[in-house]
Every structure is written in structure tokens, then in C-alpha cells.
Amino acid sequence: MIRRFFSYYRPYKGLFILDFSCAVIAGLLELGFPLAVNQFVDKLLPGKDWALIIWACLALLAVYALNTGLQYVVTYWGHMLGINIETDMRKKMFDHIQKLSFRFFDNTKTGHLMTRITNDLNEIGEIAHHGPEDVFIAVMTLVGAFLLMVSINWQLALLTFLVIPLMAWLAMHFSGKMTRTYRRLFGDLAEFNSRVEDTVGGIRVVKAFANEEHEKGLFSVNNFRYRETKLMAYKIMAKSMSLTYMFMRFVSLFVMVCGTWFVIHGELTYGQFVAFLLLTNVFFRPIEKINAVIESYPKGIAGFKRYVEILDTQPDVTDAPNAIEVDRLRGNIRYNAVSFGYEADKNIISRIDLSISAGETIAFVGPSGAGKTTLCSLLPRFYDCTQGGISIDGTDIRHMTLSSLRRQIGIVQQDVFLFSGSIRENIAYGKLDATDEQIWDAARRAQLEPFIRSQPGGMDTIIGERGVKLSGGQKQRLAIARMFLKNPPILILDEATSALDTETEAAIQQSLAELSQGRTTLVIAHRLATIKNADRIIVVTDQGIAEQGRHQELVSSGGIYSRLHKAQFGT
Numbered sequence: 365m366i367r368r369f370f371s372y373y374r375p376y377k378g379l380f381i382l383d384f385s386c387a388v389i390a391g392l393l394e395l396g397f398p399l400a401v402n403q404f405v406d407k408l409l410p411g412k413d414w415a416l417i418i419w420a421c422l423a424l425l426a427v428y429a430l431n432t433g434l435q436y437v438v439t440y441w442g443h444m445l446g447i448n449i450e451t452d453m454r455k456k457m458f459d460h461i462q463k464l465s466f467r468f469f470d471n472t473k474t475g476h477l478m479t480r481i482t483n484d485l486n487e488i489g490e491i492a493h494h495g496p497e498d499v500f501i502a503v504m505t506l507v508g509a510f511l512l513m514v515s516i517n518w519q520l521a522l523l524t525f526l527v528i529p530l531m532a533w534l535a536m537h538f539s540g541k542m543t544r545t546y547r548r549l550f551g552d553l554a555e556f557n558s559r560v561e562d563t564v565g566g567i568r569v570v571k572a573f574a575n576e577e578h579e580k581g582l583f584s585v586n587n588f589r590y591r592e593t594k595l596m597a598y599k600i601m602a603k604s605m606s607l608t609y610m611f612m613r614f615v616s617l618f619v620m621v622c623g624t625w626f627v628i629h630g631e632l633t634y635g636q637f638v639a640f641l642l643l644t645n646v647f648f649r650p651i652e653k654i655n656a657v658i659e660s661y662p663k664g665i666a667g668f669k670r671y672v673e674i675l676d677t678q679p680d681v682t683d684a685p686n687a688i689e690v691d692r693l694r695g696n697i698r699y700n701a702v703s704f705g706y707e708a709d710k711n712i713i714s715r716i717d718l719s720i721s722a723g724e725t726i727a728f729v730g731p732s733g734a735g736k737t738t739l740c741s742l743l744p745r746f747y748d749c750t751q752g753g754i755s756i757d758g759t760d761i762r763h764m765t766l767s768s769l770r771r772q773i774g775i776v777q778q779d780v781f782l783f784s785g786s787i788r789e790n791i792a793y794g795k796l797d798a799t800d801e802q803i804w805d806a807a808r809r810a811q812l813e814p815f816i817r818s819q820p821g822g823m824d825t826i827i828g829e830r831g832v833k834l835s836g837g838q839k840q841r842l843a844i845a846r847m848f849l850k851n852p853p854i855l856i857l858d859e860a861t862s863a864l865d866t867e868t869e870a871a872i873q874q875s876l877a878e879l880s881q882g883r884t885t886l887v888i889a890h891r892l893a894t895i896k897n898a899d900r901i902i903v904v905t906d907q908g909i910a911e912q913g914r915h916q917e918l919v920s921s922g923g924i925y926s927r928l929h930k931a932q933f934g935t
């Protein structure tokens with residue numbers, strides 16, 4: 365874990381060396397100050413040589429000025445080092461999340477991921493900056509102060525050193541407890557964020573069911589649990605800090621009493637006594653620093669462990685080592701004895717064989733939950749089949765790179781997802797480098813132009829989170845426009861026109877028919893009226909493919925399709 369943590373310093377070696385050296389020099393200067401006081405009291409004061417005293421003061425002033433500069437570097441550049449590392453970690457995590465497969469997202473709450481990428485890494489920057497530096501300087505200052513104390517009076521020095529084993533015991537005792545508590549705290553915070561995300565995301569459902577009180581109750585439970593864990597962390601911190609304070613003050617008092625005894629018996633000069641007391645403070649300061657590191661360390665390490673958990677999660681759908689980048693495919697699709705299940709021991713699809721010719725329009729119909737959507741989501745490799753394989757134009761899709769495969773396939777989903785932004789940005793998502801003209805053309809073909817022109821902001825109208833300011837039909841048309849722009853050889857239309865009124869639907873059907881020209885199109889539909897003209901209709905049940913043929917053939921065959929047809933049209 366520690367080696368992994370330090371690997372993030374690699375790109376910032378220069379910054380680290382600068383910050384570290386400045387911090388070490390500043391630490392050494394701090395150490396020298398009590399010695400200067402010792403000389404001042406024992407040598408300069410009795411000599412009463414004002415010129416020398418002024419020179420000494422000027423020298424001290426120069427040292428202070430140097431120290432001020434060093435402090436600036438340590439505070440600014442040192443924190444820059446920490447922030448750079450924190451930023452790199454966030455980037456690495458975000459990049460990794462982009463690589464993870466659908467299965468991961470199926471089982472992970474958005475709020476949990478948000479917490480990991482935001483809150484959990486908050487302390488890392490501080491640890492990255494202060495951790496190694498503070499510990500090194502603290503140890504250096506401790507050893508330096510101890511040696512100087514020994515040079516003044518070894519008996520007193522040994523008494524002061526008594527505090528070290530006590531502190532080490534305290535640190536060990538509390539740091540494990542703190543790490544565990546912070547891990548729990550981050551878990552609670554993730555739950556808490558998920559709750560907020562769920563309630564705010566589903567606020568329309570909450571209000572429609574008038575379930576605000578129920579949501580408040582659930583929120584309070586999470587809120588209270590978070591409070592309890594946080595209080596537990598503070599309790600541990602309070603115990604650790606007060607015990608440290610007590611031990612340090614106790615030893616300090618002891619040193620003062622013993623030091624007075626040594627002065628009275630002539631074994632210590634006044635100057636040495638003052639220097640010793642100052643050194644005691646120098647000696648205690650690093651202990652306080654180490655204590656501070658010990659306090660923030662569990663937070664950082666708990667966050668880092670949760671971060672590493674995500675980085676260690678491997679995507680289950682990846683590019684094969686020798687995967688090829690495919691250019692525009694023609695779209696001959698073949699499902700070859702394909703089986704798949706979301707859970708290991710439960711197949712949703714079993715040994716499906718299916719050939720689709722380039723340019724053909726295939727419609728999947730069948731009872732809800734039979735696996736129509738699942739069958740289609742195996743094509744862009746959202747999931748990999750557990751047995752069998754799928755090929756396009758004779759090449760197994762697992763031998764193509766994921767990005768080049770997915771560029772070939774356009775999907776308009778049942779539940780359209782739009783990004784909060786403008787209409788333009790959402791359409792252009794289909795082709796990030798699209799020109800204005802291409803975007804307008806796509807909008808026109810998706811029958812979206814009149815709506816866009818009627819908006820005061822035109823193409824730049826902001827559509828709200830997930831397109832909340834648009835009607836269901838407008839959202840659907842926007843998603844279709846995106847597809848016109850992407851212009852893939854293979855299309856998957858999952859109830860693409862379900863949210864449109866009859867008139868617009870007819871218009872869009874026309875546009876889709878135009879878009880389908882020369883492309884392989886897989887339509888998942890429940891309303892049979894929309895697929896009458898499909899080249900082939902495939903009836904999927906949980907037993908597999910039950911029937912296939914053209915609309916008229918299936919209606920007259922008296923099978924499942926004809927029953928569905930009767931149920932929908934009554935004839």
C-alpha cells in the first residue's frame with residue numbers, strides 16, 4: 365500500500381526535493397534558535413557589548429527572513445505537490461471508472477462512486493504533502509533536540525526522552541482505531557450521498573406518491589448514523605489529544621523542577637536552563653506534528669484503501685490483446701449458439717442462433733423479460749456471452765477493439781439519457797467534431813427543427829438535468845438526432861418511438877425508415893404496429909426464438925405472434 369502510494373510522487377520528484385529540502389533547512393534553523401539564546405544569555409549579556417548584541421540580532425533577523433521564505437515555499441509548493449497527487453489520483457480513478465463494465469455499474473450505487481471520487485480523496489493531498497515531510501522533520505528535530513539537550517545536561521535529557529515511549533504507545537493504540545472508524549465513516553457518507561442522489565433524482569416520483577415524510581425518515585436514519593460514526597471518530601481523537609497533552613505537560617513540569625534543582629546546585633547555568641526549556645518546546649513540537657499526522661493519516665489511508673479497491677476492480681469486458689480496429693462494417697450479424705445470464709447459474713438466453721444480413725431490419729417481440737434487450741446488448745459487448753459468440757461480417761466481436769466495435773452501432777434506448785447542457789451539445793454527442801450544419805441536418809431529420817427554432821436560445825437552449833425541460837417526445841427526437849449524426853452501419857432501436865404522439869411517431873418512423881436504409885437495424889418493440897414493415901420479426905420467449913418471419917406470415921400462422929397481434933388489435 366505504501367509503495368503504491370509513493371509511486372504517485374514519481375512525476376513530481378523536483379517539487380518533492382524542493383519542498384523537502386526547504387522543510388529540512390527550516391527545521392534545522394528552528395533547532396539552532398535555542399542555542400543562540402543560550403549564547404546570548406551566557407556570553408553576550410555579561411559582556412554588555414552593544415555592537416556585538418546588535419550584530420547578533422541582525423544575524424538572527426537574517427535567519428528569520430530566510431525561514432520566512434522557506435515557510436512560504438513549504439506551504440505553497442508543498443501543498444501544490446499534495447494537490448497534484450490528489451488530482452492525479454482523481455483522474456486515474458475517473459479514467460478507470462470509464463473502463464469498468466456494465467456489470468460493475470449494475471451493482472454499484474452512483475452516490476457511492478461519487479463519494480469515493482470526491483470526499484474519500486480529500487485528505488490524500490494533505491497526507492501526500494505533510495506525511496513524509498513532517499515525519500522526517502519531526503524525527504530529525506527530535507534527534508537533533510535530544511542530542512543538543514544531552515550536550516547541555518544528559519540527566520535532564522533522559523528525563524525528557526521518557527515521553528517518547530508513551531507517545532509511541534498512544535500513536536499505535538489510536539491510529540488503528542481511527543483508520544477503522546474513518547473507513548466506516550466514509551461508508552456511511554457514501555450511503556448518505558446515495559440517499560440524497562436517489563431522492564433528488566427521483567423527486568418527481570417522491571412528490572407524485574406524496575412520500576416526502578417517508579424520504580425524510582430514511583434521510584434522518586442515514587444522517588443520524590453518519591453523525592454517530594463521526595462522533596465516534598472525534599471521541600477517539602479527543603482521547604488521543606488530551607492524553608498526549610497531559611503526558612507532555614507532565615514531563616515539561618518534571619523537567620522544570622529538576623532543572624531548577626540543577627541550577628540551584630550549580631550544575632546548570634541560567635543560559636543553559638533557558639536553552640533547555642526552549643529545546644523542550646522544540647522537542648515537543650514535532651511530537652505534536654507527528655500526532656497531527658497520526659490524526660489525518662487514518663483519514664487519508666482509509667480513503668486511499670477505498671480508492672485502491674476501485675482501481676483493483678477489473679472490467680470484465682475488455683479488449684483482447686490482439687484486438688483489431690475495424691473500419692466501417694457492412695453489418696452482417698451472426699449469433700452463434702449464444703448463451704448468457706447476468707448471474708452465473710441463471711441463463712436468460714440459451715443457445716440462440718440467428719443470422720441477420722447487412723441492411724436487414726429485424727424486430728424482436730415477445731413477452732416482457734424474455735431477453736430481447738439483453739440479446740441486443742450483447743452486440744456492442746455491454747456484456748460478453750457466456751457461451752457461443754457473435755460475429756459481424758465474419759469477425760468475432762471479441763476480436764475487435766471495443767471502441768471501434770461501438771462506433772459501428774447506434775442505440776436509441778427506451779429510457780433516453782440526456783446530459784445537462786444545451787441541445788447542441790446533446791446532439792453533437794453523436795459526433796463530437798460535428799459541424800453546425802451537420803447538427804442542424806440531424807435535428808431536421810429527427811423532426812426537431814421547428815421546436816429548436818421556437819426556443820429563444822435556439823440550439824443553445826439548456827435542457828436541464830437529464831433533459832428535464834423537454835417533453836418525452838422531444839427527448840426521444842433528440843436521441844434520434846444524435847443517431848442521425850453518428851450514422852452507424854448498425855442500429856438498435858429499443859422502443860425508440862414509444863414516447864411520441866401518433867402523428868410525430870409516424871413522421872419519425874419515416875425518418876427511421878430513411879435512417880435504416882442500407883443499415884442493419886434491430887428493433888425491440890412491443891407495439892406491433894411499428895414493426896409491420898420489418899424484413900423479419902423474431903418472437904423471443906424465455907425458451908429462446910419461438911417464431912420468425914414477416915408480419916403477415918406470423919399473423920396467419922396462429923402462433924404466439926398472432927396471439928399478441930389479437931391482444932393488441934382485437935382481430
Ligand SMILES: Nc1ncnc2c1ncn2[C@@H]1O[C@H](COP(=O)(O)OP(=O)(O)OP(=O)(O)O)[C@@H](O)[C@H]1O
Binds near residue numbers: 470
Ligand atoms: N442488468 C441486469 N442485471 C440482472 N438482471 C437483469 C439485468 N437486466 C435485465 N435483467 C433480467 O434479465 C431478464 C431479461 O431482461 P430484458 O430487459 O432483456 O427483457 P426484455 O425482453 O427486453 O423485457 P422488456 O420487454 O420488458 O423490456 C429479466 O428477467 C430481467 O430481470
